[in-house]
Amino acid sequence: MSSRSDQTRQRVIEAAIGLLTRGGRDAVTTRAVAEAAGLQPPAIYRLFGDKDGLLDAVAEYGFAAFLATKHVDPDPPDLIEDLRDGWDLAIEFGLANPALFTLMYTEPAREESAAFKAGLEILMGRMRRLAAGGLLRVDEELAAQVVHATARGAVLTWLSLPEKRRDPALFTTLRESMVAAVTNERPAVRDSGPAGAARALRAALPGQAALSDAEQRLLSEWLKRLTEAD
Structure with missing residues (x-):
């Protein structure tokens, strides 16, 4: 072009x-x-x-603008605070761009969007770091869905309320509920028995070379069963 x-x-x-x-x-x-x-x-x-193509382009612009606001620290000093910061950033973007945010997140998932995929990879990176640190209470994919759902739901709920009913405590309460739902306050490898250790080991598997691909798949399946038995 x-x-x-x-x-x-x-x-x-x-x-x-x-x-x-x-x-x-x-x-x-x-x-x-x-x-x-x-x-x-x-x-x-x-x-x-057509109009739908135009709206798709507008949504893609929104995802790209949101992506540009994200600061990616590959080694944050506090993983849970990093999770909170990322959640807060989504809320700030939604409140600053209410109409655009609503278009982005009330339409069918735009999984072909390059910016959406890049943002999702940032979120999954946070989940992997939490899991590898023994801080994740649930599976990485479920944790990412909870983070996404609570941030999206918080903004859309706020926007749907009349101003007199808007209480900023909505955001703090949902954020802390999200943190409690997906993380442990202290590393799970020390405090939550086999399931926490299994999540941490499963998250670290892709970075090692001692096992063959077949052995990694088998071990990953065993570890998945341990995490689901929690």
């Missing part, structure tokens, strides 16, 4: 976000977006295919 086309595409996306912010999803019509961007409606179809 040429630089000029890229600039036009960006102008259209920004126009759509402006309409979305001021009037919600219903305000984002191809005619209104074209007018706001200083184009003719057929240009929207040439660039995005």
